[in-house]
Amino acid sequence: MIRFAKGLLGPLLLGAAVALAGCSKGPEQVLYLYNWSEYMPQEVLDAFREETGIRVAYTTYDSNEAMYARLRLLDESNAYDLAVPSTYYVNKMRNEGLLQPVDKSKLTRFANLDPQLLNQGFDPENQYSVPYLWGSTGMAVNGAAVSTDGVTKWADLWDPKYKGRVLLTNDVREVFHIGLRVLGYSGNSTSEEEIAAAYEKLRELMPSVRAFNSDAPRMPYLEGEADIGLIWNGEAVMAQEELPELAYVYPEEGAVIWVDNFVIPKNARNVEAAHKFIDFVLQPEVAAQISEEIGYATPNLPARELLPPEVRENRTSYPTEEDLENAEFQSDVGEALLVYERYWELLKAGH
Known part of the structure; x- marks a missing residue:
């Protein structure tokens, strides 16, 4: 999957090698990055190390809940320097004192970011977060196994013909989004x-559910285990490389829209390196490479101009206004999250 599609990082690596030639080696710096699975090309990590001498220790999670639970338990001896929570979790973590402010004076390329994705309610003035990628959660339909004709709504998942063939992400808010919107x-x-x-509506769907997957939700479709269900748009783009018949549908009731953001945990060990990494990713060439590699939309406006037309004009990654009609950004639901989680556990336990 990983490739130098346009060789965007080649000049960066070459320039870094020249800059570092002859430098004496001191103690190795390490940046501890906690991120979603399959959400950062290895070339980016390698190029950052070449340019700065800082090695990235990369650890992954498959849900905001798992990330949040782990960060709450860590102290300065084993803390992460960067994490990448989704929209509403930035607000939750900020309010609970789990984050430290971002020093934008250390970010020389912050102006590259799309103003429409900045200063959102979950983090006014982006005091604690910097957008990394944004995207949507919609429906995947494997056209090689079932007809895609007429599949336009979340409600279509309840069709009895899909019994045992539906995939859901392992995400309480995304799954309850479809039940609520229906x-x-x-x-x-x-x-x-x-x-x-x-919850009661989703209980009716459970006999059709084959699995919950947030590690790599494209894989059950590629492996023939699921024919329809939830998927993130970037996972759909990657899946379509192997399975062109896979359709990505923006449901009529409204897709989930989210922004994943860099944040610096309160106990970060290498805050300077964290800012350097954010600024490195804000380079248009790097941001474009990330978007092209993993299929999600970049918030970096100059980076979009570097993307090939077939990427920039792909509605799965870059939706139209019509695609986003009725779509909702996830927001912090406060104490109601405990209610969601209680019903989520009942749902997964089959009660």
């Missing part, structure tokens, strides 16, 4: 009555 409620509902109703 019932006409907001995916950000804080009403226990509405969340309970979504």
